[in-house]
Amino acid sequence: MKEIRIKTTREYSVLVGHGAVAELPQRLPALTSARRLLIVTDDNVAPLHLPALEQQLTGYELHHLVLPHGEEHKNLDTIVDILTCLKSCGFDRNDLVIALGGGVVGDMAAFAASIYMRGISFINIPTTLLAQVDSSVGGKTGVDFGGAKNIVGSFHQPLLVICDTAYLSTLPPAVFADGCAEVIKYAFIDDAELLELIDRGIAANIEAVVSRCVENKGRIVAGDEADRGQRALLNLGHTVGHAVEALSDYQISHGSAVAIGLHVITAAAEQAGLCEAGVQQRLAATLSANNLPLACPYGAEALLERIRSDKKVSGDGISVILPQKMCSSRIEKMSFDQLLTLLKGVLA
Template sequence: MEILVNLGKDSYPIYIENNLISQTSSHIQKIFSGKRIFLLSDDNVYPLYGASIQEDLSHFYECHHLILPHGEATKSFQSLPVVYEALINSGISRSDLIIALGGGVIGDLAGYVAASYLRGIDFIQIPTSLLAQVDSSVGGKVAVDLPQGKNLVGAFYQPKLVLIDPEVLSTLSPRFIKDGMGEVIKYGCIQDASLFQLLEESGSFEGLKPRLMEVIFRCIQIKTQVVEADPFDKGQRMLLNFGHTLAHAIEQFYGYKRESHGEAVAIGMYQLTCLAEEKCLTQPGSAEKILNLLSLYELPHKATIPIGQVLPALSLDKKMLHNQLNLVLLKSIGESYIYPTDTEFFQSVYNKII
């Protein structure tokens, strides 16, 4: 399967195919004619795929790599000097290429490094987690975290190529399959009621496996259409952040050490939809449908935090424009909209446990 992200001079292809990771060099040769490649990965992923990819690429390029610790803590300013120094020591120039091999943390970090090092060098994404395959590897949003919040320093910087191999998901722990399903469910909620229904009918990730490639394709297709219409996240692209306003606040509250991103998104989607129903902003029964689907895929729906304790983080949300907090709400399952408000939206439920 192939999808073209049509962004003029920044357009790029996305390939989705089983065992695609073994064909890395043939795809890279189509888009890169330079000399050096720098592969950035983590200590979970590199032992599984990094060495074989690097060996394959070494027949055509001078290859270097850096292995970072896995986990959200790596996506920070503290990692940047380490990566920049490794790039310098490897002789990487503006005519060379960075490969992000890993999940969303490595993809976001490598993308930000590519955007900022020497004022920008090419990079490609090889996402190895379900969350990265259906969401973060596509669209060019790259970033690092600050202590005050997630993804607060970043750029819009599109990759030259995305290679998605669903087969690599077989090495993921069950928790990180569930993590990715949080984002898959999001796509059904915001724009694809038939995908939401497919997830209901499949009943579990095991039941979904025969149609997994189709599900990945449908998620990316939705994201591609939204990104093409709004590449810089000033309008309809915000719809992709359904559940994320609360999710990022929950992640920060626990220091990125309790809920994974997808788990936090699951909580955010359900809790925000409950609030929206109470305010007659969402079709009644939508929250219950989300709750039932989260239960099928063993995702949480509560964070056990009084909402007042996360309000400071909400005020730093990246969807704040012109002092307005742009919440993403559902009209109903499969139809979403942007609701301009401010943190007063949450004041009436200040002590509510979410």
């Protein structure tokens, strides 16, 4: 098992390993004086993994809340359900919320914990590859609102994150592939050694891959906790990816959309002479080897229109993350017209 320290304002550990969740009972007393624990999970994860977790947590007043799975339930109504549960079970400010699930469960359990009594403690036990390598680290919480993703939320750092890779063995293959898109993203942001690991097989090297991604995310978010600068690098592939996801009415999954976004922006940068030749081919081979799509079903104009309406866009420009060399990307401020020209280089 590996322990990675995330050096945000309040430091915390991420434990990574097969069976790492067994560490939880002995870690808890040093982290919290909670008497009551609420485990928030969803109806896919609960039958597979909730009983084993509950069995470990003796000596506490234990509660659980099983949410319906899926992004369509990531809204304020569900937050009210979590808050109602906390209130009716008599939770006080010393008590603890534990998320057991993917990014949807994690983002909502953390958001509810961040506002109940102005913030109670939270531990995240992510059970998808995406949640282990991405959403569980960094302290962003939230829900979708008014048709916009993650537009209502807060920053709330966890006390502890446990990435137990044993959970990943029950993931549907398409959900595993979604997480692979984020893993590949980290390699092309700035991690050549991770790319070598990916070449040797993500599943075959899962502990090393998850650790490496958590270290990368931890380093980037610790340097920019409030998301005003370098953290934007984590959006490689996401400017186009989010637009693809939204234009498909969320029928294209986040991971597939990010794969398409990575491919489009890399091809466009290379075409415009902003990126060394060969990066796009290497990226395409890596995405394909991990069962991810490349082809973008939308044209440059449609993508741009959607990007313009995104919440992260301010004024008439946008920060785009551009690959510049193999495993090296940079943040580039450009106008919408420049971005449109760039995209038109590779899309109709």
